[in-house]
Amino acid sequence: MDFLACFPDPFPLMMMRELEVGGFAVKSFGDVEDLINHVEADEDSSVSAVVVSTLSSPETGWATCRSLRTAKNPIGPILVVVQTTRISDLEMRDDLYDDFVLDSMVEGEMSYRAAHLLAKSGKSRRPELIQHGPLILNTETYQALLDGKPLDLTYMEYELLKFLASRPGKVFTRDTLLSRVWGYEYFGGARTVDVHVRRLRAKLGEEHANLIDTVRSVGYRFGSSRWSPKLH
Amino acid sequence: MRQEADYVLRTVEERGIRFVQLWFTDVLGTPKGFSITPAELEHVLEEGMTFDGSAIDGFSRVQEADMLVAPDANTFQILPWQVDDAPVARMVCDILNPDLSPFEGCPRHVLRKALRRANERGYKFFAAPEIEYFYFASDSLTGEHGVRPIPLDSGSYFDLTVTDLATELRKRTVLTLEDMGIPVEHTQHEDAPSQHEIDLRYTDALTMADTIMTVRLIVKGLANEQGVHASFMPKPMTNQQGSGMHTHFSLFKNEENAFSDPDDEYGLSEVAKKFIAGVLYFAPEITAVTNQWVNSYKRLVPGYEAPVNVSWARNNRSALVRVPVVRDGIADAARIEYRAPDAACNPYLTFALILEAGLKGIEDGLVLPEEAVTNLYKISHGHTSDDHRQLPGDLQAAVDLMEKSELAANVLGEHVFEWFIKNKRSEWAGFAEQVTHYELERYLPSL
Numbered sequence: 292m293d294f295l296a297c298f299p300d301p302f303p304l305m306m307m308r309e310l311e312v313g314g315f316a317v318k319s320f321g322d323v324e325d326l327i328n329h330v331e332a333d334e335d336s337s338v339s340a341v342v343v344s345t346l347s348s349p350e351t352g353w354a355t356c357r358s359l360r361t362a363k364n365p366i367g368p369i370l371v372v373v374q375t376t377r378i379s380d381l382e383m384r385d386d387l388y389d390d391f392v393l394d395s396m397v398e399g400e401m402s403y404r405a406a407h408l409l410a411k412s413g414k415s416r417r418p419e420l421i422q423h424g425p426l427i428l429n430t431e432t433y434q435a436l437l438d439g440k441p442l443d444l445t446y447m448e449y450e451l452l453k454f455l456a457s458r459p460g461k462v463f464t465r466d467t468l469l470s471r472v473w474g475y476e477y478f479g480g481a482r483t484v485d486v487h488v489r490r491l492r493a494k495l496g497e498e499h500a501n502l503i504d505t506v507r508s509v510g511y512r513f514g515s516s517r518w519s520p521k522l523h
Numbered sequence: 524m525r526q527e528a529d530y531v532l533r534t535v536e537e538r539g540i541r542f543v544q545l546w547f548t549d550v551l552g553t554p555k556g557f558s559i560t561p562a563e564l565e566h567v568l569e570e571g572m573t574f575d576g577s578a579i580d581g582f583s584r585v586q587e588a589d590m591l592v593a594p595d596a597n598t599f600q601i602l603p604w605q606v607d608d609a610p611v612a613r614m615v616c617d618i619l620n621p622d623l624s625p626f627e628g629c630p631r632h633v634l635r636k637a638l639r640r641a642n643e644r645g646y647k648f649f650a651a652p653e654i655e656y657f658y659f660a661s662d663s664l665t666g667e668h669g670v671r672p673i674p675l676d677s678g679s680y681f682d683l684t685v686t687d688l689a690t691e692l693r694k695r696t697v698l699t700l701e702d703m704g705i706p707v708e709h710t711q712h713e714d715a716p717s718q719h720e721i722d723l724r725y726t727d728a729l730t731m732a733d734t735i736m737t738v739r740l741i742v743k744g745l746a747n748e749q750g751v752h753a754s755f756m757p758k759p760m761t762n763q764q765g766s767g768m769h770t771h772f773s774l775f776k777n778e779e780n781a782f783s784d785p786d787d788e789y790g791l792s793e794v795a796k797k798f799i800a801g802v803l804y805f806a807p808e809i810t811a812v813t814n815q816w817v818n819s820y821k822r823l824v825p826g827y828e829a830p831v832n833v834s835w836a837r838n839n840r841s842a843l844v845r846v847p848v849v850r851d852g853i854a855d856a857a858r859i860e861y862r863a864p865d866a867a868c869n870p871y872l873t874f875a876l877i878l879e880a881g882l883k884g885i886e887d888g889l890v891l892p893e894e895a896v897t898n899l900y901k902i903s904h905g906h907t908s909d910d911h912r913q914l915p916g917d918l919q920a921a922v923d924l925m926e927k928s929e930l931a932a933n934v935l936g937e938h939v940f941e942w943f944i945k946n947k948r949s950e951w952a953g954f955a956e957q958v959t960h961y962e963l964e965r966y967l968p969s970l
Contacts, residue, residue: 432533432537433529433530433533433534433537434533434534434537434538441538443600443601443603443702443703443704444704445597445598445599445600445704446526446527446530446531446596446597446599447597448704449530465778466778480647480775480778481778482647482649482725482727482775482778483727486724486725486726486727486730489706489724490704490705490706491704492706493700493701493702493704493705493706494701494702494703494704496701
């Protein structure tokens with residue numbers, strides 16, 4: 292589970308609860324030193340993100356942000372909670388936080404912002420799903436579902452599908468795919484890409500084989516073109 | 524490698540796989556394997572698994588019996604059938620010495636060595652086989668008359684025998700192969716009763732050799748479920764066509780088809796012509812491998828669309844090398860078809876030898892003989908434009924030629940080369956002392 296470190300201690304109870312409901316592990320800390328000690332003592336609790344409240348004491352709050360940023364190993368990303376009436380505090384401080392939320396926030400907002408920060412920073416430990424029509428890829432478990440049924444893919448087939456499906460509508464040349472997906476010299480060279488696309492299409496079955504389009508004399512594209520949406 | 528291994532471990536966990544099969548191939552192309560449980564998997568992926576190599580044909584001399592199977596995590600694939608209601612997966616393996624160096628008797632290693640040499644010269648090598656086989660009734664093996672082939676149907680070429688079991692089986696086989704990511708180019712009922720053909724889309728030669736082993740297992744496995752015996756025996760019935768494995772080959776250099784030259788009369792580049800010349804030059808001495816059984820030579824006789832003479836042609840299906848006509852503008856499709864191998868060869872060794880024969884042709888600048896334009900089946904002796912070179916007529920002749928072949932010794936490596944010749948000599952000796960049914964019918968009444 293993703294671990295959020297919250298400042299200060301005590302952290303506003305309602306916010307704490309909201310984050311827990313949002314699926315995060317939450318613990319509050321009085322100062323940055325405490326947090327560093329905690330992380331060092333327990334390998335499992337590496338910090339996914341930090342939430343700093345400036346509500347009870349704006350000075351302490353911003354000081355915390357600064358210490359997190361200037362620590363030997365900076366800790367972040369940082370979500371800062373700001374009083375609505377003090378929104379101007381944000382001015383000139385944009386280097387101290389990655390996103391902010393006002394105390395007038397609506398229910399759920401804080402969790403969504405935290406989740407978004409994690410996703411952006413690539414630190415989330417939640418399964419990331421890539422979904423396109425009937426196809427779902429779980430990048431954590433390496434599993435692929437088509438119409439709810441598991442696809443039996445080899446590693447390279449999975450990697451190729453993941454690469455394409457996470458960039459739908461974009462055309463890639465064989466060379467690009469070979470260097471981005473395979474990344475090493477392979478007996479087959481760029482023809483390997485053709486071979487794997489055929490294998491993938493065979494596994495996707497007749498009905499869904501067209502998820503991967505051949506773009507004549509260029510390469511391949513997943514899903515329909517951005518410019519000429521197909522009518523289904 | 525770590526990530527591939529991680530992929531395998533996660534998938535086994537997520538999909539509740541209870542057994543992982545480790546597949547490998549002995550020198551004669553027989554599939555072998557172990558089953559391991561998920562608990563052993565992580566260790567085996569990292570360090571391989573020790574086994575007694577002396578139990579496998581052509582692997583080791585007794586004093587060095589310990590070997591390792593090392594699964595290639597890239598080949599991890601869930602199989603389309605289950606064991607004890609749980610999914611099963613397989614990985615194709617390399618065989619290693621205890622010190623982790625590649626074992627020279629491993630056919631995969633032999634092919635990989637050849638591919639590496641081609642790669643050093645800038646070439647990638649592709650193969651697309653046409654695999655023929657028969658479906659026989661299960662009594663063929665256990666009937667009261669002993670072992671004797673009983674075809675399942677009597678359909679012939681392109682006949683629509685929609686309802687028969689054999690066709691149904693072939694259809695299921697193709698669907699299963701596609702589910703496993705093995706694209707089938709084409710499939711049909713062949714000439715002989717119950718003979719079928721499955722043509723595969725090209726891949727790099729190593730993947731294709733792995734794939735051929737997989738296809739054989741699947742064809743046999745699915746047939747077996749229906750109480751049918753599928754056989755890749757080269758010539759199971761007198762007076763009927765045998766089962767070949769004509770294979771299309773192409774070379775790519777800098778991502779371009781090195782065989783193609785649209786301006787040439789035949790559409791063939793210089794590289795292609797020298798490659799064919801090399802293949803033709805070395806064909807007789809590599810036949811012991813491409814056609815490795817006593818029975819293989821019953822297929823290589825005139826009159827059954829199998830090659831006998833060492834020749835090439837465009838539209839002549841009796842030639843040893845055929846150059847399929849490529850439609851304008853599809854330069855990538857330029858290829859040659861080598862028609863000698865049968866469906867019971869070891870694909871790793873076969874591909875390695877054909878590749879090296881062709882490369883030698885390129886290196887030595889061998890000159891392509893003239894195209895064979897007449898139907899070679901109908902030629903009486905003395906009329907071919909070629910110098911009448913023929914493929915060896917039986918296993919003994921083939922082994923004699925191979926034994927003198929520097930190419931075969933180099934490509935196969937000392938271990939495989941020596942073991943193979945010894946094994947084949949003893950197969951021939953066993954056959955030669957048999958009194959056959961033919962002899963009895965012919966001689967007993969009159970002599």
